[in-house]
Amino acid sequence: MTEPSSLSEVRELIDGIDGELVRLLAERQGLVRAAASFKKDTAAVRAPDRVEQVVASVRNRAAGAGLAPDVAEAVWRAMIAAFIELELREHARIETDGQRGGTL
Template sequence: MVKCNSLEEVRTEIDKLDDKIVELISQRSHFIRQAAAFKESVKEVKAVDRIDFIMQKVRHKAIELDVSPNMISDLFTIMINEMVETEISEFRNTETF
């Protein structure tokens, strides 16, 4: 971790992290779209068991890293809900009739 010597340096480092976070979310979204091709139903797209697993995993990781697990849960809930909708749209666009 970088040791900052001013508020400006802190903000610069935060801005770098924000860019990386957005890039990682974008990458995740691209994989989500790919996943739709391997699924056979909207129910499979929704993958409730998988979502539960992810939520437990990220909560544990948050605790391990001393970050609020509630905040991480909230962030992931929003992200996953949006990505499930994206995957459903992708699935419906690739369905064969």
């Protein structure tokens, strides 16, 4: 990538990256919703050991990619917290539907 020559060019490049991140987050959201159907309870949704495993992995990958590990950790912890809340709602919906005899 060539160095941007203006602030507007920097912003345009950031906007492009943001668009790709939104697409990837939407894909991740679909997988989070799918995961909710495999988990038996809210403890499995929260999965603190898995959260720590993901964060450690992201910190390692960040360091190798030239991203500050602290920045990566902060972003992932915020993202994971938001997706856990979504997954808890999805899990509750599945449980409620299951009690009513609904289908997935």
